[in-house]
Amino acid sequence: MPGQKSRRIQNMHIGGHIILIVVATIILIPLYYVFINAFKTDAAINLHPMAFSLDYFTTANMANVWRLLAFPKALLNSVILVVISCSILIVSGSMAGFAIAIVNNRLLKTLYIILILLISVPFQVIMISIIQILSATKLMNNYFGTSFVFAAVSMPFTVFLYTGFMRAVPRELCEAAIVDGCGMGQTLLRIYLPLMKIVTSTILILRGTGIWNDLLIPLVTFTNERYDPLVRRLYSFASLRFNRWDLLFAGTVLCSIPILLLFLFLQRVFIRGLLVGSVKG
Amino acid sequence: MRKKELRIYSTFTDRWATQGFLFMLPALFFVTLFIVVPVFLNVFLAFTNYKGFGVPYRFIGLMNFQSLVTDASFWLVLGNTFRLLLIYVVVLNVVAIFLAILIVDVGARFGNFVKALLYFPCLLAPIVVGFVWRLILNYNRGLVNSTLRSFGLDGLAQNWLGEPALIIPIISLVIVWFATGYYTIIYYAGVMAISPEYYEVATLEGANGIQKFRYVTLPMLAPAITINVVLSTMGVLGAYDLPTAISAGGGPGYHGTTLALLVIRYVYDTYQEGKALAVAVIMSLIAVVLAYFELKILIKREEH
Structure with missing residues (x-):
């Protein structure tokens, strides 16, 4: 009996972890999306919004915004x-x-x-x-x-x-x-x-x-x-x-x-x- | 005991009564000039044809209120405001309680990480959050639609921010995304403060997880729930930055507009100062009701 109970508690903890990981993802994705696209050209944002690749990397946006703001x-x-x-x-x-x-x-x-x-x-x-x-x-x-x-x-x-x-x-x-x-x-x-x-x-x-x-x-x-x-x-x-x-x-x-x-x-x-x-x- | 303490004490501080008032003067000065006077001035101006600083104005009775209640968009906006309050306050508090319990449950290491992460959006400026979600939900290029399309689910791709029926729920949920961390941390402290003995007794009595939640956690969290419901209602009633950023100033039409945005739209877009003043009076009435509950809670908290 004790074994069964502890397994149930364990299951609950795993369930909790999974839900919290999902929640963490919901928080992180928009942040990642913004951060990664801040350093891409407009064309790259359009074609590969979620891609993380140095091929698209540019700091031109930042420089422009720095000046415009x-x-x-x-x-x-x-x-x-x-x-x-x-x-x-x-x-x-x-x-x-x-x-x-x-x-x-x-x-x-x-x-x-x-x-x-x-x-x-x-x-x-x-x-x-x-x-x-x-x-x-x-x-x-x-x-x-x-x-x-x-x-x-x-x-x-x-x-x-x-x-x-x-x-x-x-x-x-x-x-x-x-x-x-x-x-x-x-x-x-x-x-x-x-x-x-x-x-x-x-x-x-x-x-x-x-x-x-x-x-x-x-x-x-x-x-x-x-x-x-x-x-x-x-x-x-x-x-x-x-x-x-x-x-x-x-x-x-x-x-x-x-x-x-x-x-x-x-x-x-x-x-x-x-x-x-x-x-x- | 307490009374006796006060008496001994007051002999010391009696001589500070006048000085104490002087110490309050700076705070009173700012609050009087920039909150109390404006509140009353606003009520007064609402009964005049005030058009902006320097323009002469006269008393016109209830005409501002009349033109407000005969404006169909006002009733739409009032409905939006209550829908926003309801969706936001319910979803926010349910989610925050649930997350707080889970965070306690998974233990300190992972829990602390999630807590810090959840709090992260609260640091961003509300208009930043609004803009970000406006981009994510954009019809042509936004993350949501481009993801749906890449899975071949083109049919599900919506004009999220252009649908009159969707905009208020979307605004509510984005504010939940933004504010959950703050409220979760408050509930987390509440859950941590519950003595483990209650749970031990409940376990001995054979309670399952749901029963423990219903008969131990929830009643023990009641004070935190009351505070958070009042705080979140107060917070969202005047919320301007995030809703205006995500809905491009309260669109489509007036479907994304709440009372908080309507005042600004009347002043800066349609130049109807009179109606703006009338809306402000209505908002102050709602604020009075909130203040009543707030006072009850805060004074009660003080007595403990």
């Missing part, structure tokens, strides 16, 4: 937006989270609940008014204007995460800091933020990639293409050339490389961060 400039725009908005997010978010977590005050609690409610507001709801506000404050076509919008829409979730984790810090630490003569700012800077490294890196990764990959906010807040970040540049570029598959494949690959490099270096932090962001504690 004005890649370095677009990359710089993306970096500027991510850096400004993430700085605002971390500084303001940690301050707010700290205040809510340690000060026992009805007003702050109410504000916290309002913040949580704002997590579910889709950008489309505020889009038209945002254009009006940015135009009125001369922040359209401005790195800061767009970064402010990015920071604002990511703020509720950031404050939520910081609050939750700062509440879990033993209160004795805070009291000891006060006894030692730390002010509120010093307590945050010297005691709490060093304990929040995982939360901070999670926010940087989740929101950083989110901002990097976002199309809609730059689409709405920039009307002058010289400010366009990479993803928006790719969008305008692709919309005009949907018959040039060689350029499309190369463009999608080129635009994905920066984030993929980041993932390769920070893979552990990425996966751990995902759990911090979803399952508290």
Whole structure:
């Protein structure tokens, strides 16, 4: 009897492996398809879409796309937006989270609940008014204007995460800091933020990639293409050339490389961060 | 116990009440100026003939909503939105739970590999994923049709992205392809957190695999399921980038358009700001309902 049972369990494991291999294939084939065709001529893409052969190899697509996208400039725009908005997010978010977590005050609690409610507001709801506000404050076509919008829409979730984790810090630490003569700012800077490294890196990764990959906010807040970040540049570029598959494949690959490099270096932090962001504690 | 702790504690932090509020000001500033004010401004503008920044506008009552509900494409789009929500949320969560259980089952080495691979698409920009699938499903040259034709199955080759009935299911499934990794990892953590003793007891009682799933795994995963259903609904309600990239802006006609795309189409394609504002108000009503559930879940999670 035990033999039969273990065989059944074994069968189940084999079944599981097979299903997961199928799933892995479904994930991999499109990625392979794009990557391999980014380095082929248009004719070769048409005739041998799945072939892996050095005969068709060319880097001309990449060179063309690099030039057409004005890649370095677009990359710089993306970096500027991510850096400004993430700085605002971390500084303001940690301050707010700290205040809510340690000060026992009805007003702050109410504000916290309002913040949580704002997590579910889709950008489309505020889009038209945002254009009006940015135009009125001369922040359209401005790195800061767009970064402010990015920071604002990511703020509720950031404050939520910081609050939750700062509440879990033993209160004795805070009291000891006060006894030692730390002010509120010093307590945050010297005691709490060093304990929040995982939360901070999670926010940087989740929101950083989110901002990097976002199309809609730059689409709405920039009307002058010289400010366009990479993803928006790719969008305008692709919309005009949907018959040039060689350029499309190369463009999608080129635009994905920066984030993929980041993932390769920070893979552990990425996966751990995902759990911090979803399952508290 | 907890109450006593709070009292001792508050003597320390009472003096920080004002300062605490100051600490909240930067976050409040951004959120107020770029979310709260716009939400209310949007509702106000929806009752005017607003045409863009700088153009004078006046109050016109419900006319924007009237012209919206008399527009047949609006009802089509509303239907599309709910179909997308339904297909996406159901398929995504079923697939993610199933995969999470399998990943736990096959052990750490292979499981970790699959987890990392599944998460891979989440890193790509949604428009990249949209473009890639638009190429794969292309009628003349796409991977799907060229594969079918090479097996002599020309009859099965479809104009995948040109069929009104197919476009919403296709968009839903592509977003599932894109997002499964994220949700699988959340469910994976949930499955790992279930104490093995429950399964041991179930085994002793003679439960088979399906019964274990039904009476142990599923109830233990209930909190994760609630969170993920709300998160995925919220995520897909405003999804713009991927759907617009795969359906070339919401086509064919309005069959690939959801509310999230309709706002942008009204503003940038047909220049009907009024209808766009009315759609935005409807989206905020849906968001309020979602926020209610979200708050219940998050506050409950906080109490643990």
